[in-house]
Amino acid sequence: MDQSSLVDRDLCRRFDISGPRYTSYPTADRFQSDPGPQLLVDALQTRLTTGQPLSLYVHLPFCSTVCYYCGCNKVITKDHNKSSRYLDYLEREVDMQVAALKGPRTVAQLHWGGGTPTFLSDGEIMRLMGILRSRFDFLPEGEYSIEIDPRSVDPKRAHLLAELGFNRMSLGIQDFDPMVQMAVNRIQTFEQTRDVMQAAREAGFKSVSVDLIYGLPRQTLEGFRATLEKTLSLQPDRIALYSYAHLPQIFMPQRRIHDTELPKAEEKLSLMAMAIDTLMKAGFVFIGMDHFARPDDELALAQKAGKLHRNFQGYSTHAELDLLAFGVSGIAKVGPVYAQNAKSLDEYYHDIDAGHLPVRRGYRMDQDDALRRAVIQELMCHFGLDFAAVSKTWGIDFLAYFADALEQLHPLAEAGLLQMDAQGIAVMPKGRLLVRIIAMAFDRYLQADRQNAPEGRQRYSRVI
DSSP: OOHHHHOOHHHHHHTOOBOOOOSSSSOGGGOBSSSOTHHHHHHHHTOOOSSOOEEEEEEEOEESSOOTTOOSOOEEOOOHHHHHHHHHHHHHHHHHHHHHOOSOOEEEEEEEEESOGGGSOHHHHHHHHHHHHHHSEEEEEEEEEEEEOGGGOOHHHHHHHHHTTOOEEEEEEEOOOHHHHHHHTOOOOHHHHHHHHHHHHHHTOSEEEEEEEESOTTOOHHHHHHHHHHHHHTOOSEEEEEEOOOOTTTOGGGGGSOGGGSOOHHHHHHHHHHHHHHHHHTTOEEEETTEEEOTTSHHHHHHHTTOOEEETTEEESSOOOEEEEESTTOEEEETTEEEEEOSSHHHHHHHHHTTSOOEEEEEEOOHHHHHHHHHHHHHHHHSEEEHHHHHHHHTSOHHHHTHHHHHHHHHHHHTTSEEEOSSEEEEOGGGSTTHHHHHHTTOHHHHHHHHHOTTOOOOSOBOO
16 A cells, blocks of 8 residues: 555545544543543442453653644642652552452553653652562553653663653654644744654664644645654654644634644645655555554554554554553543543542542443444544455444444445445445544434434544
């Protein structure tokens, strides 16, 4: 596959609509506020003892400066008294969940996200890892990742992270162009980034991935091409190429970005096409949506073997594991239950002081949710569906059960995004960038939205 087969500009223009990213189904905006913390407690207490290990997520919201493009749940501060207090409450939350947890406490995956996890001092990082390791048994071959800001990690810290057990690192670049960096308030040199990535490899990290964003203010084809060349010279294992979603009505820091400095729609499309062309000519495999990996990377190999999965952290090589989440806004998934923590520090602290888990929203999937979730995941990860296989696994007649969804896919098939017959669906190369749109046909909540309020508010970012 090459860029020309992947990027069809006419189709990208035609189908550049808003849609979910499907890191979960139902999507997090569908969670309900009434279940309360008991929803998660019950799920932890009735967890099936299948011997499957756990996945852990820790949200660390603190950042010393604000990046204007960012839509993450964060707290801007330079005061480490705040992070120290936060760790006190994190420890209490961990103990609450562990007290309710039934089944094994072995861990195969860990991810620290933010915010900026490396806002924490070395002592705080060691303390938090100590909290987790004293309550859980980490498998030696597990995937333990951390999001880092190269501006707050020097080579010495990279080696410390490796000593503590981290073996995968994700770091933000976004764009090396100084004009773009000034426009988004993130000044980060190439040398800072290079030194951290080099130190990570010397320390034994198994994978180093980087994030880039197209569609930022002041971006040009020439400038972003230079960023891509510099990024490739660093030889990352994976690259996430995100589209900037400008939603200032939702994310206040984005109000500091001037609309007049953003690339126009056609310019943004050219940025994306150029970036994809550059990455694929450099030998990267297009995994899906906005993720690229080297051919020998675990993600590429898992996809080739039909064993790729998707969760809140994006694409994953692990089959679905029960996920415990700690910290503000963290989302757990245990069996059929999703549970999301309070989004503000005040609410988070209040709930823990009240003696209960800080769960403010949640959802219990029914059989239909689980089925649709499996279908959407198969499309997002492997770009196809075998109707007979789904029918056999779930005890349904696929063609009858999803008649409405299949009807919606006919225009997409006529446009060349997919091929469909009585046996299944195959997403065509030029439909892979738009796979979110194909998946949306199977989202019953999204279809209900369209029927009830076809001109409702923009709930999601645009596909391109």
